[in-house]
Amino acid sequence: MTENTVKPIIGLIGTGVMGKSMAGHYLKAGYEVHVYTRTKEKAQDLLDTGAKWQESPGALAQQCQVIMTMVGFPSDVEEIYFGENGILAMAQPGSYLIDLTTSSPSLAKRIYEEGLTRQLFALDAPVSGGDIGAREARLSIMVGGSSEVFERMLPLFQYMGTNIVHQGEAGAGQHTKMCNQIAIASNMMGVVEALVYAKKAGLDPTTVLKSIETGAAGSWSLSNLGPRMIADNFAPGFYVKHFIKDMKIALQSADEMGVELPGLTLAKSLYEQLAAMGEEESGTQALYKLINK
Structure with a gap:
């Protein structure tokens, strides 16, 4: 993903304390950003600055080449990825799936393996640094998954963090x-x-x-x-x-x-x-x- 590469459309699911800042960085950098969160009002500031609203995780996944998730609990991750109209079912082949939620290592492996069967490339990439780190784009990002996919996504990670380390295979980030x-x-x-x-x-x-x-x-x-x-x-x-x-x-x-x-x-x-x-x-x-x- 070089300077001359067409910028991918980014989707972000979860616009809470952390996700809101992350989406904001991509908007400022000129990316087209689609968002979804359970309570639309929480995304209003992002919508006012140019983000596009989608009515469900699946609808968002259909529109985006890079789908990032930042939700609360492993049960939320499982629902938005494995649901009938979830990300895995609806994302276009060739898309990249990046779960930024702190979640279960075993669930990260399931997403990775199921993604490969659908030509989807998943990384587990939990972050540390809190609201300040997210706001100032200096999070630590711990990444599990394919090293090749990590290298492709590294330029996007650099909009969010400063300490970005590939830790190993799927689940290693978690x-x-x-x-x-x-x-x-x-x-x-x-x-x-x-x-x-x-x-x-x-x-x-x-x-x-x-x-x-x-x-x-x-x-x-x-x-x-x-x-x-x-x-x-x-x-x-x-x-x-x-x-x-x-x-x-x-x-x-x-x-x-x-x-x-x-x-x-x-x-x-x-x-x-x-x-x-x-x-x-x-x-x-x-x-x-x-x-x-």
Whole structure:
């Protein structure tokens, strides 16, 4: 896909916190973009800036050469790909299917294998970086599938991210995202506990951050979500409900491999307590509310 190549028509299913920014980057770059989401009003800003609305995933798939999906749960992925009028049934042969959802590695393999029987080329490409990374086009993108297909799609990935790595065969992107979520889960507990401790010790948490975020304790969550916790800003960059979903996928995959993950098990139990408090729609930094009670 060089400068002189005709730009493919891009379809994006799911225009939430992340998907909206992704579609916006392609519109700004001059691509024809078609969108679908369950609630049309959520896509209105994109429609106002030139995106074209489609009434279903299948209708979108018929119109686009590159179909990207960014939805909530593996059950959503399965429905929009394998449904009677879903993407796999309706996409034109030769199309590229890119699932950006954090989903099940085994489901990614099913999409890849079924796609090949229909001359469709699938990649699993979950992302990390939250709302800020999506907005600023500096996501980390972890890709599984054919290396040849990855190279063809790399120019499109570069509109969304800066750290784009082909991890291996189908499902490898999802496994890598599980590694990412496992690391975040335990780190988030540490960030929250550190800031609660600082507050209880009578320190200024903002001043504490200045000392610890550039040292050995430094992390993306500490620098980006720590200030939100201090400001009581629990708006979602990434929803609690989706993080719980990711942790369940990781624990299920780990169980299948005979791996014990005690830190992740604890983090999941804490986030489930947080969700029971009515915080499912909050950002993951809302764990601060549970520990700071």
